[in-house]
Amino acid sequence: MRPWEMNIRRVVPYVPGDQPAGDKLIKLNTNENPYPPAPGVERALKEMDVDRLRKYPDPSSAELVKALAEYYGVGEDQVFVGVGSDDVIAMSFLTFFNSQKPVLFPDITYSFYKVWADLYRISYETPALDENMAIRPLDYKGENGGIIFPNPNAPTGVYMPLDQVEEIVKANQDVIVIVDEAYIDFAGPSARELLSGYDNLLVVQTFSKSRSMAGVRIGFALGSPVLIKALNDVKYSYNSYTMNLPSQLAGTQAVKDRAYFEEIRAKIMDTRERAKKRFAELGFTFPDSMTNFILATHERVPARAIFDALKKERIYVRYFNAPRLDNSLRVSIGTDEEMDVLFRFLEQYL
Numbered sequence: 001m002r003p004w005e006m007n008i009r010r011v012v013p014y015v016p017g018d019q020p021a022g023d024k025l026i027k028l029n030t031n032e033n034p035y036p037p038a039p040g041v042e043r044a045l046k047e048m049d050v051d052r053l054r055k056y057p058d059p060s061s062a063e064l065v066k067a068l069a070e071y072y073g074v075g076e077d078q079v080f081v082g083v084g085s086d087d088v089i090a091m092s093f094l095t096f097f098n099s100q101k102p103v104l105f106p107d108i109t110y111s112f113y114k115v116w117a118d119l120y121r122i123s124y125e126t127p128a129l130d131e132n133m134a135i136r137p138l139d140y141k142g143e144n145g146g147i148i149f150p151n152p153n154a155p156t157g158v159y160m161p162l163d164q165v166e167e168i169v170k171a172n173q174d175v176i177v178i179v180d181e182a183y184i185d186f187a188g189p190s191a192r193e194l195l196s197g198y199d200n201l202l203v204v205q206t207f208s209k210s211r212s213m214a215g216v217r218i219g220f221a222l223g224s225p226v227l228i229k230a231l232n233d234v235k236y237s238y239n240s241y242t243m244n245l246p247s248q249l250a251g252t253q254a255v256k257d258r259a260y261f262e263e264i265r266a267k268i269m270d271t272r273e274r275a276k277k278r279f280a281e282l283g284f285t286f287p288d289s290m291t292n293f294i295l296a297t298h299e300r301v302p303a304r305a306i307f308d309a310l311k312k313e314r315i316y317v318r319y320f321n322a323p324r325l326d327n328s329l330r331v332s333i334g335t336d337e338e339m340d341v342l343f344r345f346l347e348q349y350l
């Protein structure tokens with residue numbers, strides 16, 4: 001080994017889902033939205049003055065922050081935007097999780113949390129989900145250096161009611177509690193409703209799922225002005241995390257188009273409820289998902305075999321080779337037509 005290799009910071013990297021190329025495939029593996037972004041997004045990009053690309057973008061993404069503050073009824077000093085919620089969460093780990101005590105997140109959850117904790121040398125503990133794959137609020141009441149969990153959780157899809165979220169935030173007012181709401185628009189009330197009562201709460205959301213914009217990378221956090229300023233101070237120390245101009249323009253238009261947003265999220269929830277019925281009829285069990293995906297386990301046929309058979313048909317779903325997940329498939333909710341193709345194949349195959 002060369003001497004400098006000793007100094008390389010090594011992490012076990014996150015493994016992203018496949019992004020296969022081509023049109024003739026059904027892509028239900030990375031929880032993208034099957035519908036296009038709001039019409040205003042296309043207009044904003046087409047009308048963008050390309051000459052503006054000569055200059056650096058607004059580092060504060062002021063227009064986008066303003067649109068989000070108006071939409072969610074909070075102050076502009078309560079909104080932080082980043083390059084996807086991955087960026088917002090990574091920045092939050094760096095900014096908020098520094099104590100000697102371990103940060104808590106569930107044992108089965110978004111696998112990036114562990115990567116960032118290792119990368120930033122933050123100690124952590126991972127309380128186990130209960131037998132129904134739900135987070136137990138009681139596990140989040142001991143001493144800790146901060147808390148993060150997705151609500152609904154991923155890849156289980158299980159939603160924690162707001163009173164339980166509040167129980168956790170209330171019991172942990174000495175540390176920062178981050179609720180990662182990547183899928184909240186397909187679920188129930190958001191922890192946003194608790195922000196006025198708790199200045200240690202940070203709520204993170206994304207444009208990648210309900211707003212159909214995974215490709216532009218926009219995420220944001222809502223929280224008290226103290227938390228938002230702290231995030232911005234860290235962000236400005238890493239200038240590369242500024243949102244690019246096309247993303248800022250497209251994101252601002254997406255937020256303004258409320259009607260389209262309501263229409264497509266309702267459509268996905270509707271397709272999801274029908275998918276649950278079909279999965280159950282085919283002999284699958286699953287935690288009751290409140291997201292745009294379902295974590296389904298077949299009572300008889302191993303998940304890996306189903307995964308391989310679907311892939312041969314160019315139907316992509318997600319398989320996790322991990323404890324308690326290795327006999328399940330995570331299937332994103334596509335269009336009704338895509339789901340019909342999936343279920344027609346499964347009817348034959350199983």
Ligand code: PMP
Pocket residue numbers: 083084085086087110150154180182205206207208214217218219
């Ligand atoms: N949190 C959770 C729970 C997720 O599943 C995802 C999507 N993979 C993200 C955050 C990150 O989403 P994005 O960076 O696209 O905003």
